[in-house]
Amino acid sequence: MLDASLCRHTLHYIPSGESTKMKQYEPSAILAARARSVLAEIQQQASVTRALLTGFLIYLIISRIQYARKTPKVASVGFPPIPFIDSYVAAIRFLLNPVKLVKEGLAKSKNGMFRIATLQGEYVVVTDRRKVAEYIKAPDSVLNMQEGSNDQQxxxxxxxxxxxxxxxxxxxxxxxxxxxxxxxxxxxxxxxxxxxxxxxxxxxxxxxxxxxxxxxxxxxxxxxxxxxxxxxxxxxxxxxxxxxxxxxxxxxxxxxxxxxxxxxxxxxxxxxxxxxxxxxxxxxxxxxxxxxxxxxxxxxxxxxxxxxxxxxxxxxxxxxxxxxxxxxxxxxxxxxxxxxxxxxxxxxxxxxxxxxxxxxxxxxxxxxxxxxxxxxxxxxxxxxxxxxxxxxxxxxxAGLLAMQRNVKREFRFSDGTVLPPGSKVGASSLILHxxxxxxxxxxxxxxxxxxxxxxxxxxxxxxxxxxxNYHxxxxxxxxxxxxxxxxxxxxxxxxxxxxxxxxxxxxxxxxxxxxxxxxxxxxxxxxxxxxxxxx
Ligand code: HEM
Missing domain, CATH: 1.10.630.10 (Cytochrome P450)
Known part of the structure; x- marks a missing residue:
């Protein structure tokens, strides 16, 4: 198998019309040397491809780790179980049917919080007034209002x-x-x-x-x-x-x-x-x-x-x-x-x-x-x-996401739920009103x-x-x-x-x-x- 493919590869370098003639006179040592160099070339190409694939894989793993780090551990709605494109799909689902998804989130959530994706990023949506009372007091060095508005508009x-x-x-x-x-x-x-x-x-x-x-x-x-x-x-x-x-x-x-x-x-x-x-x-x-x-x-x-x-x-x-x-x-x-x-x-x-x-x-x-x-x-x-x-x-x-804040430093709710730096939070007036x-x-x-x-x-x-309860x-x-x-x-x-x-x-x-x-x-x-x- 290897030999046959090598020959095909070698002949590829011979100008058309001369191939049969040249092949007749080529000493076997030259052929072997050529085969070795082609093999080396293929091996080199394969290792470059392997390196590229490994690099890409590492990039995907790192970005997923970073994504996981800034993703709060709360229930989510609209996300399909497909890594890497889940957030995009969820954002499109939210765009098409925002009220339905927020109501689904309310039903699914056990602690008055759930995660949605929008075209401007993912958010933790708070639907419990006691949790609103907790996060809304945080200083801007922890939960930043202006950055939230800058993102939004x-x-x-x-x-x-x-x-x-x-x-x-x-x-x-x-x-x-x-x-x-x-x-x-x-x-x-x-x-x-x-x-x-x-x-x-x-x-x-x-x-x-x-x-x-x-x-x-x-x-x-x-x-x-x-x-x-x-x-x-x-x-x-x-x-x-x-x-x-x-x-x-x-x-x-x-x-x-x-x-x-x-x-x-x-x-x-x-x-x-x-x-x-x-x-x-x-x-x-x-x-x-x-x-x-x-x-x-x-x-x-x-x-x-x-x-x-x-x-x-x-x-x-x-x-x-x-x-x-x-x-x-x-x-x-x-x-x-x-x-x-x-x-x-x-x-x-x-x-x-x-x-x-x-x-x-x-x-x-x-x-x-x-x-x-x-x-x-x-x-x-x-x-x-x-x-x-x-x-x-x-x-x-009653909007679906009032009082949006960008998380600058880790914020911990009294039930232990953590909003990691880089995440975003808001409150759903439709539910809370x-x-x-x-x-x-x-x-x-x-x-x-x-x-x-x-x-x-x-x-x-x-x-x-x-x-x-009124925002x-x-x-x-x-x-x-x-x-x-x-x-x-x-x-x-x-x-x-x-x-x-x-x-x-x-x-x-x-x-x-x-x-x-x-x-x-x-x-x-x-x-x-x-x-x-x-x-
Ligand atoms: C009925 C009319 C209005 C509504 C519903 C409204 C609503 C809001 C909301 C929801 C916020 C963000 C609050 C937060 O994230 O916690 C805000 C902020 C703000 N609004 Fe209004 N607004 C109204 C009229 C006005 C008017 C007339 C002005 C100016 C004369 C104004 C100037 C501002 C400013 C400067 C901020 C930023 C506040 C800050 O950075 O602390 N708004 N408004």
Missing amino acids: QIPYTMGYGVGYRTYHTSVVRGVVTKELGINTPKMLDEATLALDDLIGSPEDYTPIGLYDTLAMTVARVSSRVYVGTEFCRNQEYLKNAADYAQAVVISAEILRILPEFMKSFVTQLLPVMKYRRNGAKFLHQYIQDRLDGKVDEDGQKPHDLVQWLIDAAPPVEKTVPQLAERVMALNVASIHTTTMVFSGALYSLAMEPERYLEPLRQEVLDNLEDNEITPAMLGKLHKMDSFLRESGRFNN RDPEVYDDPEIFDGFRFVGSKYQDSKETLVVNTTN VFGHGRHPCPGRFFAVHEIKLIFCLLLLKYDIKLAPGDVPHGIYIATMAIPDTGLKVQFRARKE
Whole structure:
């Protein structure tokens, strides 16, 4: 066998046409020498192949060991028993059927935790409020929030390096943006009134209005009045660019997440998200430059708006026009669709049962007006509205993976379960917002659930107060600092809507919210019927 194959191999080197002739005169010693060299060559090739295969095998073993090291030992769902591709298959299964998998995980898990795979990596999903209470207290050196957000939204690429790593805007939002809410209320009311007049008008009969887009543009306009003043908040192109940018961030993050790190900067330049970011910077360029040059109000005072507050707080490296523009755009992302999703969920619930909720909510507003005016103080007295918004958040805005944290140093739960460095953890609001030990009849929407003797004076149950079982705004060390602004804005627009309109859904219409991976997305296409109220 060996000989025959050797001969075939030897003849291979003989030019065609001469083979028979040459073979006749070739002495056997030469043939043997050739055979030996070919054998050596084959042996060499075989050993190279063997070395390559061994190297590859070692690589697979090491990567599997590393994978096992950073994989918490908890139940898992969606993973087929096929090493190396199990995580990819599980991620695709999760993408196609996220709610089913989370419910399966809940049923399978013995300790309120299970593992899923997503396109952005594997996560331990916590479904027990006692476990949420444990992990949510951990410092960022152990369970890191910003890295979790950077992963989720690919912030350093989609919104800018500074936004991802120099997060001074968080204290601006927690501080001055919240403190100046009272002063800014008249401006916000003024802008909301104008926006609703423009977008809904005063229809005499019930008229279908696309709720999501109407609210998104109203929220964008009212927020922008506080962020960048009248020059931009009434500029439709600016508002649309800001709203579209937020959506582009979400879509671009999905694409970037699956790329290796070294390709991300380059690919980001080709994605639509950059177009919106550049447009935003063009719009705001002169406005920010004037402020950096020290421009003051007509009355000689420092202006009161987001641009000024950011300039006052920014570290020197961030005090440039492009970076400040980037930061304003990033806060638009944090504000517009988040607020719209929460608000639209509540209004759909109202429009589904107007006979149950419209009059009580409206009467509460009428009873609390101060000299016929909406004021910051009266907004604080609207307990039914507050309960309605909290219940809507509990029921309608329950994502599958809130409060995502990246594990930097080993974290050990009290039952001994370990989250190794490199792993990721989050909590499932869909399960925790419907915990029957905490909420009576959790599967029923009860708009006034948090009003009444049981909850009297209980600050724990205000819409802005986060708990282990209510995380529309997160919880723990990093609750959303913009929640006071967002809720204030929603309440004042809600008051105007209740005072101005009758609201209902057309017979047979129901909102169809969906889950895209871990996010709960409300119906963005449904039309709600509005009619100017006859007093
Ligand atoms: C209804 C509207 C809003 C919702 C549902 C919402 C929700 C959230 C959530 C879930 C988090 C992450 C919390 C965590 O992981 O524990 C967060 C963080 C944040 N939000 Fe909001 N948000 C809203 C409005 C706003 C607004 C209007 C602003 C700005 C004015 C804002 C600025 C921020 C910032 C800066 C963070 C990061 C906080 C940190 O790093 O500690 N949000 N928000």
